[in-house]
Amino acid sequence: MGRTSDARQKILDAAQALIELRGYSALGVAEICKAAGVPKGSFYYFFESKESLALTVLDEHWAAQRTAWTGLLTDTATPPLHRLRRLFEETEAAQLAGQQDCGTVSGCMFGNLSLEMSNQTEAVRTRLQEIFDAQVDMVEAVVAEARDRGEAGVTDVHEAARSVVAQLEGQVLFAKLYNSTGRLGSLWPNCLALLAARAPEGTAVRA
Amino acid sequence: MGRTSDARQKILDAAQALIELRGYSALGVAEICKAAGVPKGSFYYFFESKESLALTVLDEHWAAQRTAWTGLLTDTATPPLHRLRRLFEETEAAQLAGQQDCGTVSGCMFGNLSLEMSNQTEAVRTRLQEIFDAQVDMVEAVVAEARDRGEAGVTDVHEAARSVVAQLEGQVLFAKLYNSTGRLGSLWPNCLALLAARAPEGTAVRA
Known part of the structure; x- marks a missing residue:
């Protein structure tokens, strides 16, 4: 056993x-x-098949990432925008650790497989949609909290959350292509721009 | 012959x-x-090899796209922010045409191959970096023009251009994953947000 x-x-x-x-x-x-x-x-x-292995790998990877994201994004002791900032910092740290481990930035497994596989197997496409839907929902809850506190000017919080996750995927794509995590430093100022928010007091925006 | x-x-x-x-x-x-x-x-x-075929496919695809982008982005009869808007509209139209043609949104070949291949062949990684560098340079020239006209508030025009292209790649990733070009409608308002710009007169921002 x-x-x-x-x-x-x-x-x-x-x-x-x-x-x-x-x-x-x-x-x-x-x-x-x-x-x-x-x-x-x-x-x-x-x-049963290589595809069923792929689905299990996705599930395991998402279970671990969801736990990490939940810990960061529902930490009500931290103001909502700070939580998003910590999410980006943790993403950058994780990509850097991966790079130090295997020599190259591996990027986001969900983004990688979205572009590689979504047009090939509907089961994988559906699972990846569910994962990104869940990510957007988690970010949306934080954006709504920031908006309710008057810290973000956006009205359509769902659309704004999707754009923040899209920006994350796009910048992680560049981090992988250029094998450089430094590119992820723009996630925080770009998130503030997309949310029509200002940097909260006590946080510096990296140039 | x-x-x-x-x-x-x-x-x-x-x-x-x-x-x-x-x-x-x-x-x-x-x-x-x-x-x-x-x-x-x-x-x-x-x-010589499958890799050399891949490089030629990338070159041909980029030659065609560069011509289209140059036509749109250097059209000085059109105000700079309008040119970016047309770039997003043309991208959406091209993805829609592809979807009608083969049933699924195929996404951006350069983004697809960045995530699939950049960690596997250095020649392809280098070529894709050159292509994205060129895209960012083209967008940057337009952003600089908008800034000089007082229509965009960003100071680091290179960083801003890279973020606009990253947002484009991220949203096209979602368009492919969800097989829906409707997701690309947010490119224009998000671009304005990332450039600290307002919608020029006579253009509506889609919700």
Whole structure:
């Protein structure tokens, strides 16, 4: 039992690392099993197909990210705009840690797979839509709070939240392409611009 | 000679269509040649490798897009912010035409390949960086013009231009994921926000 679930987790960990590095299409089941150090036969014991593995990798990755985002974005001891700022700082720190770990900025797995796979498998497209919908909802709640406190001038908070997440995805794309996390420093001032907000007192906007 | 260059163009056209639809990694040379209706042997007569084909596809696609962008963005008869607005409208129209043609929004080939390939081949990464650098330079010239006319409040026009292009890539990512070009309607108001600009007279901002 211990060994069994261990093998499943090894496959998932290897798949996640390989997908981050090289995307999904280029990967084969044999390669994933080799990297995981498990016999190829055991793959189909745990996963029906490569697609079902991809969905599980997405779910695991989102479960971890959702926990982190929830911790940051629902921390009511922190003013709402500060929470968004911390989200960007944590994103930059995570991308930097990944770069130090494997030499290149790996970007956002959800964005990567949206562009690589969304037109190829409807199951993956639907799952990625749900993940981004959830991200936008979480950001929207914070934007609404900032608006209610008179700290953000936007009226359509859903649209504004979607634009903040789109800006995040676009800048992370550039961070990956240019292999530079410094590009993420503009997330905070751009978020303020998109929300028609000013930098709260005690926070500096990086140039 | 006529037949020869015809075969090369057929390979390029087929490769571009297949890359737009399914990305690069999932494609094989045999499949590209089959779609192009040319014998597989002729592929290596024209292209050293699949990577060199990818670079040529990028170059051809960018040559066409650069011409279109130059036409829109250097049209001095039109005020600078209006030119940016037309760029977004043309982008939306092109994505819509693609969707009507093949059933799904194919997104931006440069963004797609940035996320799929930039960590896999340095030659492609470098080419894509050059393309996005050129896009940002073109937008920056327009932003500088708007700023000099007192129509945009930003001071760092390069950073602002990069953020406008990042927003474009992020929103096109969502248009692809949700297979909906309606998402691109926010490009114009978001651009105004990122440039600290107001909608010029005679233009409505879509909600």
